[in-house]
Amino acid sequence: MTDRARELYIDLLARMLTRYGFSDGVLTEARFSRVPFLRPVQAQFRKKGLVVARQEPYDSNQREYGLDWPEHAETMVGLRRLDNLHQCIKTIVAESVPGDLVETGVWRGGASIFMKGVLAAYGAERDLWLCDSFEGLPSPDTSNFPQDNGIRLDKEAWYLAVSEADVARNFERYGLLDEHVHFVKGWFRDTLSSLTVDEISLLRLDGDLYESTIQALNPLYPRISVGGFCVVDDYGNIEACRQAVHDYRDKHGITDEIVDVDGSGVFWRVTERIDRHN
Numbered sequence: 001m002t003d004r005a006r007e008l009y010i011d012l013l014a015r016m017l018t019r020y021g022f023s024d025g026v027l028t029e030a031r032f033s034r035v036p037f038l039r040p041v042q043a044q045f046r047k048k049g050l051v052v053a054r055q056e057p058y059d060s061n062q063r064e065y066g067l068d069w070p071e072h073a074e075t076m077v078g079l080r081r082l083d084n085l086h087q088c089i090k091t092i093v094a095e096s097v098p099g100d101l102v103e104t105g106v107w108r109g110g111a112s113i114f115m116k117g118v119l120a121a122y123g124a125e126r127d128l129w130l131c132d133s134f135e136g137l138p139s140p141d142t143s144n145f146p147q148d149n150g151i152r153l154d155k156e157a158w159y160l161a162v163s164e165a166d167v168a169r170n171f172e173r174y175g176l177l178d179e180h181v182h183f184v185k186g187w188f189r190d191t192l193s194s195l196t197v198d199e200i201s202l203l204r205l206d207g208d209l210y211e212s213t214i215q216a217l218n219p220l221y222p223r224i225s226v227g228g229f230c231v232v233d234d235y236g237n238i239e240a241c242r243q244a245v246h247d248y249r250d251k252h253g254i255t256d257e258i259v260d261v262d263g264s265g266v267f268w269r270v271t272e273r274i275d276r277h278n
């Protein structure tokens, strides 16, 4: 593959996964679920296979910065954060940084599909781990994580619950499902410490909550190779997530520079592997 063909494939993949430039036309019930009195109406309609829909204009700026929750796209992270993932993977491959790629918080799988496509475009074979409940977010455990108080995405955003089968189908849609794609189903608190991955070259955190961020960092960050990347999707947009990142970094004396991607996503390059047992 020529460099130009590779760039074009990756660009096309990003545009397709975000439906950038595609007008979704109608916005279905998803947005209405924020209006409490319409929820019972929606529920009744849904039982009959119908949806309450509203027409809404498409905004390419929102899609570029990952600011809307698209109706049909496989990812909500936006073009800029996908481009950042591309740059990270390009570096990992060019510098032979060892380790698998892990995403905690997958939704419809789009960011992971993109990572798999980029790996394929560079002829790189790495295992990719998709960690999610595949049932949406947990209800906030405010006695242990008061930072999550008031974040009710478990109730308000039922459409964050996407099954493992649907995510696998999305991978297949792009011809990217193979034996190197692993699904890890369950709450992070139950699954991540026993993940059978020794080395991680890229850890992508996208679980929104303080709980979901810290429960991923604790077991997985120590496995990131030197030269690997830690990418945090919600750092700029969700205070609880940002707090988890800083609490973790402060506890472990991590001073690697946090680089902003698009006002919400950030990343840093790991310069030192921290002690797993600390």
Ligand SMILES: C[S@@+](CC[C@H](N)C(=O)[O-])C[C@H]1O[C@@H](n2cnc3c(N)ncnc32)[C@H](O)[C@@H]1O
Pocket: 074, 075, 076, 077, 104, 105, 106, 107, 108, 109, 110, 111, 112, 131, 132, 133, 134, 135, 136, 137, 138, 160, 161, 162, 186, 187, 188, 189, 206, 207, 208, 209, 211, 212
């Ligand atoms: C914002 S979505 C991820 C978006 C996705 N990365 C994309 O490309 O569009 C958050 C996801 O995290 C998952 N999640 C959040 N907290 C979790 C937890 N503690 N355990 C398991 N899954 C969790 C939800 O099920 C949901 O799929």
